[in-house]
Amino acid sequence: DAGITQSPRYKITETGRQVTLMCHQTWSHSYMxxxxxxxxxxxxxxxxxxxxxxxxxxxxxxxxxxxxSKTENFPLTLESATRSQTSVYFCASSEVFGRGNTGELxxxxxxxxxxx
Amino acid sequence: xxxVEQHPSTLSVQEGDSAVIKCTxxxxxxxxxxxxxxxxxxxxxxxxxxxSNVGEKKDQRIAVTLNKTAKHFSLHITETQPEDSAVYFCxxxxxxxTALIFGKGTTLSVSS
Numbered sequence: 407d408a409g410i411t412q413s414p415r416y417k418i419t420e421t422g423r424q425v426t427l428m429c430h431q432t433w434s435h436s437y438m439x440x441x442x443x444x445x446x447x448x449x450x451x452x453x454x455x456x457x458x459x460x461x462x463x464x465x466x467x468x469x470x471x472x473x474x475s476k477t478e479n480f481p482l483t484l485e486s487a488t489r490s491q492t493s494v495y496f497c498a499s500s501e502v503f504g505r506g507n508t509g510e511l512x513x514x515x516x517x518x519x520x521x522x
Numbered sequence: 523x524x525x526v527e528q529h530p531s532t533l534s535v536q537e538g539d540s541a542v543i544k545c546t547x548x549x550x551x552x553x554x555x556x557x558x559x560x561x562x563x564x565x566x567x568x569x570x571x572x573x574s575n576v577g578e579k580k581d582q583r584i585a586v587t588l589n590k591t592a593k594h595f596s597l598h599i600t601e602t603q604p605e606d607s608a609v610y611f612c613x614x615x616x617x618x619x620t621a622l623i624f625g626k627g628t629t630l631s632v633s634s
Contacts (some may be wrong), residue, residue: 439621448528448611449566465523496565503620506552508573513565513621516533517621522595 407434412497412514419487420522427482427517429497437500438480439466440472440513442493449496455480456503487521494518524549524616528625535602537634540613542607545612545625555595556622557586560609569610571596602632 415483419425421428429438440452441464451464453472470484481501482493484491495517502509525548535541547555558569571577572586572595579586583602588595599606609629613622 437620443623446626449624451616451621451623454621462620464616465623501546508571510556510568510571511558511566513567514600517552 410497410499410512411513412495412517414517415438415515416518418520418522421488422486425484425487425519427484427495427497427519429480429482429514431478431480431499431512432513433499433501434477435499436477437509437514438474439498439500440470440480440482441496441498442466442491443496443516444493446459452482452495484519487519489521492519492521524552524614525624526612526614526623526625528628530628531626531632532629532631534631534633537602537604537632539602541597541599541602541606541630541632543597543610543612543628543630544594544612545596545614547614548593549614549617550590550591551617554615555586555588557584557597557611558611558613558624560611560627562608566611571588599630602630604632604634606630607632 439454441449455461455474497514498511500509529546539551560566585598609627612625
């Protein structure tokens, strides 16, 4: 049971390049999330998805694109990477979360992205 | 949208002491407040949570208290041990109730 996996775990790229971070979960959880973690800022929500084909912006969505064509996958794309997007990116999923419900977020191991 | 403030940003205690981390939130409609622990180089994991209809919840050495009037909640760790050293995040649901907004984290160091 792989759970939730992210790839690549480490990525170095240059400014202006497109980068896609992959997130895959085997639980069929409805909700999926992307956070970035930076020193002094904690975990900030980039985008989230309540189900396939449904996505919503979080706190810091600018410069990022997401899609959710299948329940198990939630890729995050940086269309033109900037140095300020150097960060550790965490994907998470939850079985039951929406309005009126609560549920644990299960995080992936993180993807460390460096933009030169 | 929801705003979660967390204090202190760093906390150092001696083994066996208690540690308290406090968070405030802005949306009075928020009704769910989890705490996550992230060990160095690891992913965040849920350690305890509380819903708005409860004032306190305990699980062994950790407890969370909630004051809805003041819009703040706290994590209490008693009899701290070196393995409690980690970054702790509080969180609250966003205005739509569909995602978690996290505080900036508290780095707890427990020295033996």
